[in-house]
Amino acid sequence: MDLDDILALAETREPSPLELARARRVARTVQSEYDLSLAEGYEIIVDTDPVDPLTADIDEPTRIARAAQLVKRGTITWTTGSGKTAGLLSWSDEMAMIFGYAPGTLRLTPERLVELVHPADASAVRAAVETAWGQRRPGEVTFRAVHPGGSVRYVHCHLEILTTAGEPSGIIATGHDVTAVELARQERRRLATRSEMLCTDAAAQDLVTGLPTRGYFTDEVDRARRTTDGALIVVATEPATRLSHAITDQGHEQVTAEVAGLLRTIVGSDLTCGLVGPGLWGVLVAAHQEGTETTGALARRIVDTFRRHLFTVQQRTLRLNAWAGVVRFTSGVPATGFDLLVDGEHAAREARRKGVAVHVLDRPAQARERTNRCRSRVVHAVATDRFALYAQPIVDLALNQITRHEILLRVRGNTGELVAPWAFLDMAERVGEILAVDKWVIDHALELIGQGAQTSHYQVNISGKSLADPGLLTYVSEAIRRHRVKPECLTFEITETALIENRNEALAFATGIREIGCHLALDDFGTGYAALAYLKYLPVDLVKIDGVFIVDLCQSPPDQAVVSKLVELCHTLGIRVAAECVQDEQTVTLLKEYGVDFAQGYRTGRPAPIAASLKHEVNTIELELRFPERRIAMG
Amino acid sequence: MAPEDLPPAPQQDLADAWEAQETLRGWLQQLPPRHAEVFQMSREGFSNLEIARILGLADTSVRGYKTAARRQLRQLAEQAGYTDSDSRRRPGGAHGSR
Numbered sequence: 001m002d003l004d005d006i007l008a009l010a011e012t013r014e015p016s017p018l019e020l021a022r023a024r025r026v027a028r029t030v031q032s033e034y035d036l037s038l039a040e041g042y043e044i045i046v047d048t049d050p051v052d053p054l055t056a057d058i059d060e061p062t063r064i065a066r067a068a069q070l071v072k073r074g075t076i077t078w079t080t081g082s083g084k085t086a087g088l089l090s091w092s093d094e095m096a097m098i099f100g101y102a103p104g105t106l107r108l109t110p111e112r113l114v115e116l117v118h119p120a121d122a123s124a125v126r127a128a129v130e131t132a133w134g135q136r137r138p139g140e141v142t143f144r145a146v147h148p149g150g151s152v153r154y155v156h157c158h159l160e161i162l163t164t165a166g167e168p169s170g171i172i173a174t175g176h177d178v179t180a181v182e183l184a185r186q187e188r189r190r191l192a193t194r195s196e197m198l199c200t201d202a203a204a205q206d207l208v209t210g211l212p213t214r215g216y217f218t219d220e221v222d223r224a225r226r227t228t229d230g231a232l233i234v235v236a237t238e239p240a241t242r243l244s245h246a247i248t249d250q251g252h253e254q255v256t257a258e259v260a261g262l263l264r265t266i267v268g269s270d271l272t273c274g275l276v277g278p279g280l281w282g283v284l285v286a287a288h289q290e291g292t293e294t295t296g297a298l299a300r301r302i303v304d305t306f307r308r309h310l311f312t313v314q315q316r317t318l319r320l321n322a323w324a325g326v327v328r329f330t331s332g333v334p335a336t337g338f339d340l341l342v343d344g345e346h347a348a349r350e351a352r353r354k355g356v357a358v359h360v361l362d363r364p365a366q367a368r369e370r371t372n373r374c375r376s377r378v379v380h381a382v383a384t385d386r387f388a389l390y391a392q393p394i395v396d397l398a399l400n401q402i403t404r405h406e407i408l409l410r411v412r413g414n415t416g417e418l419v420a421p422w423a424f425l426d427m428a429e430r431v432g433e434i435l436a437v438d439k440w441v442i443d444h445a446l447e448l449i450g451q452g453a454q455t456s457h458y459q460v461n462i463s464g465k466s467l468a469d470p471g472l473l474t475y476v477s478e479a480i481r482r483h484r485v486k487p488e489c490l491t492f493e494i495t496e497t498a499l500i501e502n503r504n505e506a507l508a509f510a511t512g513i514r515e516i517g518c519h520l521a522l523d524d525f526g527t528g529y530a531a532l533a534y535l536k537y538l539p540v541d542l543v544k545i546d547g548v549f550i551v552d553l554c555q556s557p558p559d560q561a562v563v564s565k566l567v568e569l570c571h572t573l574g575i576r577v578a579a580e581c582v583q584d585e586q587t588v589t590l591l592k593e594y595g596v597d598f599a600q601g602y603r604t605g606r607p608a609p610i611a612a613s614l615k616h617e618v619n620t621i622e623l624e625l626r627f628p629e630r631r632i633a634m635g
Numbered sequence: 636m637a638p639e640d641l642p643p644a645p646q647q648d649l650a651d652a653w654e655a656q657e658t659l660r661g662w663l664q665q666l667p668p669r670h671a672e673v674f675q676m677s678r679e680g681f682s683n684l685e686i687a688r689i690l691g692l693a694d695t696s697v698r699g700y701k702t703a704a705r706r707q708l709r710q711l712a713e714q715a716g717y718t719d720s721d722s723r724r725r726p727g728g729a730h731g732s733r
Contacts, residue, residue: 001648002719003712006655013652060693067691138696140667158669160693172693
């Protein structure tokens with residue numbers, strides 16, 4: 001069946017009984033009126049002729065213009081006739097008003113008409129007119145008209161060919177102001193684009209586990225403590241058997257994802273749970289959600305299930321040891337979400353220290369006590385070198401080879417395994433002890449770099465908070481001199497998870513560090529506090545686009561828009577661009593297309609330890625001594 | 636093969652005249668108003684000249700609008716899956732249902 005069949009079928013439609021009845025009724029009414037008129041003596045002279053006598057003998061343009069005028073449309077007529085009317089261009093009063101002129105005030109010429117059309121649309125109008133004339137076929141065009149005052153209106157015109165005695169003799173445009181319609185159409189299109197481009201908040205979910213991230217969970221706890229009573233459970237997990245080094249990062253991620261799945265099964269979908277640190281899991285229980293099972297019992301159940309469960313990784317089985325800390329809070333406690341989280345972590349550590357499954361705090365700790373505890377943890381970690389440095393290769397996409405390394409911090413956990421530092425750094429930043437950590441990193445990183453061949457370029461992280469310290473620049477330049485590092489091989493990345501605390505001091509550091517010869521980079525650009533204004537006044541050499549924009553790049557038009565435009569912006573400002581979290585080959589191709597300078601991620605290379613100092617091995621031995629104790633805890 | 640890559644399912648033939656008219660009305664609404672008006676009037680039996688007089692169009696335009704309308708309707712019909720002609724199919728007889 002095609003269009004012709006459908007048209008034919010539609011033709012065959014018989015009037016419905018209803019329509020027939022209606023027609024009969026009309027016919028009867030007419031007949032009765034006629035009869036009545038006859039009976040009253042009216043004489044019916046002749047049938048009425050519906051033809052408008054005015055349209056009978058006027059020329060085509062006038063007829064069209066008159067019809068247009070009746071529906072408030074304007075006309076422009078352009079005739080090519082010979083003699084007096086040759087090349088005559090004229091517009092109706094209505095059209096003059098559409099263009100913003102009082103009727104009769106402007107004599108129209110082709111040149112003047114072009115001037116009245118918005119410059120960007122002039123060529124489209126010309127093309128439409130030429131096509132209509134060339135093909136002898138009606139056309140239409142929408143363009144912007146510029147009023148004498150400068151305001152712009154949208155006008156839609158139908159273009160038609162006039163004929164005189166069968167020969168084309170001119171062109172007539174019938175048009176009206178469609179500004180409102182056009183704006184509504186543009187708005188509809190914008191809204192459609194917007195809803196297509198709008199993404200869910202990817203930063204709220206951890207990539208590996210799908211659980212809320214530390215930041216999101218902290219906010220949730222904070223929201224809960226303002227409105228309701230409740231409790232926070234923090235569960236700490238660690239491998240009960242010593243993990244061999246053969247287990248790769250993917251293996252670790254697999255276990256983490258498995259633990260997350262298990263946790264979600266235990267607590268159900270009503271409670272908020274989140275990944276609050278490497279091997280640290282948070283569960284938020286509001287008072288109304290507590291039900292029959294107390295929070296303590298829930299914590300014990302989580303710990304028991306974790307300890308009983310047999311995890312598999314790379315064809316090997318693995319058991320986890322777990323401890324839980326519980327902090328109860330009442331609504332409106334002064335402690336923030338972050339404070340409660342820190343207390344929960346402390347309670348979990350207490351449980352581990354005492355060798356019990358669950359340790360319950362009935363109320364949040366005192367603020368001073370908490371801060372001191374956090375501070376001393378950081379200070380202790382720095383003093384006892386509970387860190388290690390890893391290096392992750394960065395590929396120069398133009399040369400297609402590794403030319404740089406980012407120095408990354410790893411924190412030693414209780415068993416001596418190295419874990420990602422973000423939870424630790426978050427705590428250190430919040431209690432204002434990040435400077436000590438940064439100094440440790442700078443000192444040790446430069447020492448290691450100085451010992452090496454210095455063939456690569458090294459990128460070292462500094463927290464935005466540390467920049468407020470006036471002594472930092474001296475410390476850095478002194479360390480560079482002491483370890484004999486070539487300053488041109490160094491880039492300092494300002495991590496933007498915390499606000500740059502003191503703008504002036506940061507600017508002084510940035511300027512100073514570049515005078516030494518080092519480069520400056522902005523890390524995690526686009527998600528932290530980094531404002532675009534920084535690009536203007538901080539002497540930045542490199543911007544690292546946050547992984548949130550990169551992980552899904554190939555599938556996500558919004559990410560593509562952000563990355564491609566950001567690259568353009570940075571290059572215009574003379575800044576190079578790096579992409580973090582590059583995970584596959586297609587992304588690399590796309591990044592090259594956008595002109596991104598560097599790529600970093602698991603695709604290009606995972607972080608690897610650059611060195612292990614003697615002290616670390618001592619730590620490892622100390623931890624191995626603890627093994628029997630933990631086996632007992634497991635039962 | 637993803638579901639959206641599969642060829643469209645063959646369209647069921649319209650059952651009666653009323654359905655055909657409804658379908659047409661839906662398509663005509665998607666046409667520019669002028670095209671739809673001209674097409675509809677020509678189907679109702681008005682001559683080109685009459686249409687030009689009533690709608691206030693140039694005499695030559697009516698033909699152009701009619702062609703354009705028909706072309707767009709055909710496109711819409713093909714989008715909806717009405718592609719193969721009955722009249723072309725019937726003489727062969729091989730595909731007809733017995």
